Amino acid sequence: MSQASALDPFAVFGLARSLDLDDKTLEQRYLRLSRECHPDLHRAKDTADCIAVLQRSAEINDAWKVLRDPWQRARALVELLSPGALDRTKRLDPAFLADALELAEEVAMANGDAVPPLRTRIAAALEADFAAVRAELQHGAVDAAARRLHASHYHRKALQDLDAKS
Amino acid sequence: MAYSDKVLDHYQNPRNVGSLDKDDPNVGTGVVGAPECGDVMKLQIKVDDSGKIVDAKFKTYGCGSAIASSSLATEWLKGTSVDAAAQIKNTQIVEELSLPPVKIHCSVLAEDAIKAAIDDWKKKQGATKAAEAKG
Known part of the structure; x- marks a missing residue:
């Protein structure tokens, strides 16, 4: 830190x-x-x-x-509300990770016409992540918010990889 | 930071890339991730009746060290017993690949993936035996 x-x-x-x-x-x-x-x-x-x-x-x-930066703001907020939350929640659900792996493969393979809809889909996933972080924080579920912040990294990385291709 | 020759070799020619049927009762699947860097590692083992690992496959999305760590792990897993596989330590991977301190977490990920695959296989074996006893 x-x-x-x-x-x-x-x-x-x-x-x-x-x-x-x-x-x-x-x-x-x-x-x-x-x-x-x-x-x-x-x-x-x-x-x-x-x-x-x-x-x-x-x-x-x-x-x-x-x-x-809303994402950095969210991370800071989570750590302030429950110190150590980000570290505690690093172990993500294997089913989610399997999906993340599939998405990474899809990004690696995508070209031409397949790129724009894929970008839209991943951007929507990132937005859903942020909305979920907000909802979890509203319910006081800080660890759940931290987990979703971790999950968002995979979506952000997928988006970066996709943009790096074009 | 320079990668060691062994890391580069595994990165450029990864061994055992691919998937095994995750629904096969003799296949154990482990999927682990390092959210800080967005790495994901899937490692699968296929075990025969004597408890020997007859096949191992991996798919890793991440940096060169993460790919090399999982590639090396599958090489070590093939032909060994499940019990011996459970003893593999990340420090052995660090040593073999000469990983620098900032990349040690990649070897930890590989060890976690091996353990998760073994756990999954054991769980399936337990379920199969229970079903047989019941049936």
Whole structure:
């Protein structure tokens, strides 16, 4: 785990922990926070002050990176709600993995006209993953949400592989 | 990071790629994955009446080390007994393929796949015997 993930990015931004953040609000807050403690604008009086400003500015940037991406935001949220959840749930259902393997094969074989519908299907699977993560979190089922986040990796990778072909 | 010659060899010429009939009572199937990197490994064994592994196949979707680890595993499995197969350790795979520390998880995946395949076969054997005793 990187140091950035040890911090609560929601707290850095002064936001309630939630999977659904408004993009515009988030960006506005990022710009405001950045302005407030930009190392160039913020003339530090002494060295200690200067280091604090730099550190705060790094925290804001790290939190921004996590919060602006819904998937990273989801991972951070899961870990905050139940530390260790992602690690605990790594063992995925063999039936799901068998499907993931089949999908990978399908991606490897796909060409021409078969590519667009396949891309649509995988994109839909990724969307379904995110909707499921949201639903599990709403029910307080953090481990189930973590499992679905792991599952989404296979769909994302399949999509990347498909895009890499064209 | 450079791959060792053995990894490259297995990666370029993977042994025993394919599938066995997963519904065959003498076939054990193990499917395991490493979600961090999106790797999946399917390993299957076919066992005869004396408990000897007569065939082994794999399909792996992942990096070169994951493919090499499972390819090597199937080579070791063929012709050995189920009991001996259960003793295979990931460290042996690491040693044989000279895997670097960042790729050790690939060998762990292969060991997990072997164990899962054996468990599946044992479960099927138990079910078959129970059915025979009942029938």
